[in-house]
Amino acid sequence: xxxxxxxxxxxxxxxxxxxxxxxxxxxxxxxxxxxxxxxxxxxxxxxxxxxxxxxxxxxxxxxxxxxxxxxxxxxxxxxxxxxxxxxxxxxxxxxxxxxxxxxxxxxxxxxxxxxxxxxxxxxxxxxxxxxxxxxxxxxxxxxxxxxxxxxxxxxxxxxxxxxxxxxxxxxxxxxxxxxxxxxxxxxxxxxxxxxxxxxxxxxxxxxxxxxxxxxxxxxxxxxxxxxxxxxxxxxxxxxxxxxxxxxxxxxxxxxxxxxxxxxxxxxxxxxxxxxxxxxxxxxxxxxxxxxxxxxxxxxxxxxxxxxxxxxxxxxxxxxxxxxxxxxxxxxxxxxxxxxxxxxxxxxxxxxxxxxxxxxxxxxxxxxxxxxxxxxxxxxxxxxxxxxxxxxxxxxxxxxxxxxxxxxxxxxxxxxxxxxxxxxxxxxxxxxxxxxxxxxxxxxxxxxxxxxxxxxxxxxxxxxxxxxxxxxxxxxxxxxxxxxxxxxxxxxxxxxxxxxxxxxxxxxxxxxxxxxxxxxxxxxxxxxxxxxxxxxxxxxxxxxxxxxxxxxxxxxxxxxxxxxxxxxxxxxxxxxxxxxxxxxxxxxxxxxxxxxxxxxxxxxxx
Amino acid sequence: xxxxxxxxxxxxxxxxxxxxxxxxxxxxxxxxxxxxxxxxxxxxxxxxxxxxxxxxxxxxxxxxxxxxxxxxx
Numbered sequence: 001x002x003x004x005x006x007x008x009x010x011x012x013x014x015x016x017x018x019x020x021x022x023x024x025x026x027x028x029x030x031x032x033x034x035x036x037x038x039x040x041x042x043x044x045x046x047x048x049x050x051x052x053x054x055x056x057x058x059x060x061x062x063x064x065x066x067x068x069x070x071x072x073x074x075x076x077x078x079x080x081x082x083x084x085x086x087x088x089x090x091x092x093x094x095x096x097x098x099x100x101x102x103x104x105x106x107x108x109x110x111x112x113x114x115x116x117x118x119x120x121x122x123x124x125x126x127x128x129x130x131x132x133x134x135x136x137x138x139x140x141x142x143x144x145x146x147x148x149x150x151x152x153x154x155x156x157x158x159x160x161x162x163x164x165x166x167x168x169x170x171x172x173x174x175x176x177x178x179x180x181x182x183x184x185x186x187x188x189x190x191x192x193x194x195x196x197x198x199x200x201x202x203x204x205x206x207x208x209x210x211x212x213x214x215x216x217x218x219x220x221x222x223x224x225x226x227x228x229x230x231x232x233x234x235x236x237x238x239x240x241x242x243x244x245x246x247x248x249x250x251x252x253x254x255x256x257x258x259x260x261x262x263x264x265x266x267x268x269x270x271x272x273x274x275x276x277x278x279x280x281x282x283x284x285x286x287x288x289x290x291x292x293x294x295x296x297x298x299x300x301x302x303x304x305x306x307x308x309x310x311x312x313x314x315x316x317x318x319x320x321x322x323x324x325x326x327x328x329x330x331x332x333x334x335x336x337x338x339x340x341x342x343x344x345x346x347x348x349x350x351x352x353x354x355x356x357x358x359x360x361x362x363x364x365x366x367x368x369x370x371x372x373x374x375x376x377x378x379x380x381x382x383x384x385x386x387x388x389x390x391x392x393x394x395x396x397x398x399x400x401x402x403x404x405x406x407x408x409x410x411x412x413x414x415x416x417x418x419x420x421x422x423x424x425x426x427x428x429x430x431x432x433x434x435x436x437x438x439x440x441x442x443x444x445x446x447x448x449x450x451x452x453x454x455x456x457x458x459x460x461x462x463x464x465x466x467x468x469x470x471x472x473x474x475x476x477x478x479x480x481x482x483x484x485x486x487x488x489x490x491x492x493x494x495x496x497x498x499x500x501x502x503x504x505x506x507x508x509x510x511x512x513x514x515x516x517x518x519x520x521x522x523x524x525x526x527x528x529x530x531x532x533x534x535x536x537x538x539x540x541x542x543x544x545x546x547x548x549x550x551x552x553x554x555x556x557x558x559x560x561x562x563x564x565x566x567x568x569x570x571x572x573x574x575x576x577x578x579x580x581x582x583x584x585x586x587x588x589x590x591x592x593x594x595x596x597x598x599x600x601x602x603x604x605x
Numbered sequence: 606x607x608x609x610x611x612x613x614x615x616x617x618x619x620x621x622x623x624x625x626x627x628x629x630x631x632x633x634x635x636x637x638x639x640x641x642x643x644x645x646x647x648x649x650x651x652x653x654x655x656x657x658x659x660x661x662x663x664x665x666x667x668x669x670x671x672x673x674x675x676x677x678x
Contacts, residue, residue: 233674234648234673234674235674235675235676236676239613239673239674239675239676240676240677242613242614243613243675244677245676245677245678246677247612247613247675247676247677248675248677248678250612250613250672251612251649251670251672251675254610254651254654254670255651255654255655255656256654272621276613277612277613277616277621297677312677312678313677313678449678450678453678455678456676459649459656460649460674460675460676461648461649461656462676465656467656468656469655495678496676496678499676562654563651563653563654563655564654
């Protein structure tokens with residue numbers, strides 16, 4: 001039980017029913033921290049990169065970081081690491097709530113699920129005791145109802161992770177839900193869980209805190225310093241609690257970078273109607289917080305009389321501006337439907353937006369739409385097509401539930417998919433904000449903002465204000481943000497702590513909890529190592545240099561309206577600068593870079 | 606006229622949008638003071654969609670957007 005790790009991994013083979021307890025390789029854990037880093041390293045070493053993502057050969061790792069469940073700020077995070085059926089590359093989806101903390105308190109660093117159950121199964125974990133139980137009675141059940149039923153069966157202290165109908169049907173946009181409204185949302189991790197006929201994992205723990213911290217006094221001191229920093233910062237002390245991430249709708253629109261109608265426009269006249277301010281005024285019941293989180297960015301809202309988790313900035317944008325819809329109540333309803341069916345609340349509405357553009361251009365015909373035409377701003381279409389994508393039946397249902405890349409490819413218009421590596425990009429137009437385009441293009445899991453959140457310096461002025469319109473030094477900034485993010489994820493902290501905290505605070509917390517003695521530079525080098533092992537996984541999975549790209553619309557079509565009118569992404573200029581900063585040639589690390597990062601096992605691969 | 610847009614907590618006790626005659630305001634700081642907003646409360650200042658400092662001159666037709674410290678993702 002070395003510092004903050006329980007040194008125990010459960011390997012569960014659903015094909016045979018065998019459950020093995022394996023020791024954690026502590027040296028490897030320190031080298032990759034845990035969570036995202038260690039999970040990827042395990043998958044890489046076990047040869048998962050080359051398997052069919054929806055076959056029994058894929059492995060699904062639920063993994064905590066050393067800080068998950070620790071008495072430190074915002075430590076409720078766990079990660080799902082697997083090969084993505086959406087991108088064909090590495091998937092690491094990160095979620096909050098309390099499930100991850102309970103898994104850690106139960107004494108597990110990670111659960112590795114292999115094979116495919118002969119019948120629908122769920123896993124029950126109560127401290128050391130792991131059981132495979134019959135899940136057949138829960139088939140077809142919505143995520144929230146199943147959460148309630150399993151809590152009734154296992155007791156109120158149980159925490160439930162599950163998939164809804166979308167995951168059961170192996171929909172490529174399926175999420176894994178936990179604690180009702182938290183999601184490991186991206187890259188289709190729910191489809192992998194469905195392919196294994198695994199419906200849920202219920203966790204109970206007798207421990208209510210970690211009892212294996214290397215230096216309790218040092219952790220208390222580091223936590224106090226971190227809390228002081230978080231409370232001194234107006235974003236993390238009060239801003240996110242008051243208005244949630246939804247606060248971004250108005251600011252991103254005001255810098256002319258709110259993609260509208262599938263990125264055909266970049267300024268939405270009705271943004272105020274779908275803003276954080278409007279959400280707080282009309283529907284907010286109270287803020288919600290994950291385990292030990294002082295930030296409390298979550299929104300508990302009233303959706304047509306049902307009190308439930310509300311939308312983040314991303315679905316507000318994706319079901320709003322990106323689909324030409326300013327009906328906030330319908331966005332709330334669609335967000336709830338994503339949680340119920342277990343769908344990615346970014347990729348699902350972004351795929352509807354792509355379908356609406358296909359409809360606009362005549363590729364999808366009215367007669368294809370089974371009574372619900374995909375017209376811009378149609379609230380009926382948003383609700384109905386979300387339900388259809390969550391439980392597909394017709395050919396178009398299935399196509400849409402497979403994401404915009406496959407949908408647009410099918411209609412011979414692949415460039416209408418606003419995606420990178422087949423995963424939909426989030427709510428910031430990379431033409432108006434130059435650095436975020438580097439993050440999108442080079443993200444190992446495809447289109448994503450939380451792999452190097454350049455919006456912080458380029459728009460929010462954190463930790464300092466950069467000019468969003470220029471490319472200067474953005475490649476190096478993006479790399480540094482990517483490396484630090486890999487560290488924060490792998491530790492098990494919420495990324496939002498980084499609006500206030502910096503590498504020194506994370507280094508102190510990590511050293512105190514695990515008994516290591518890393519310098520800030522060494523910790524950032526671990527982040528670099530993690531980014532590179534992800535890239536090597538992708539290389540083994542068949543990634544090509546041209547996969548580090550942005551849709552042509554962002555490179556060739558200048559923004560048509562709003563303050564950023566006329567701008568395009570300068571990625572052709574910044575991408576080579578980024579590769580140089582990384583020590584990569586043609587999108588992959590050189591042998592020298594691998595050696596420097598201690599990834600000798602990847603040399604020549 | 607200058608259109609001033611206020612967001613988040615800066616709306617408390619104020620309108621969402623304030624239209625001001627451009628005469629009498631030479632910089633964004635003048636506008637912030639006119640609206641009785643403590644200087645420290647404005648974290649992000651946009652003029653016509655671009656980040657500016659309070660010393661930036663304002664002119665007729667400008668859109669000035671003021672935000673408190675914000676984060677999200």
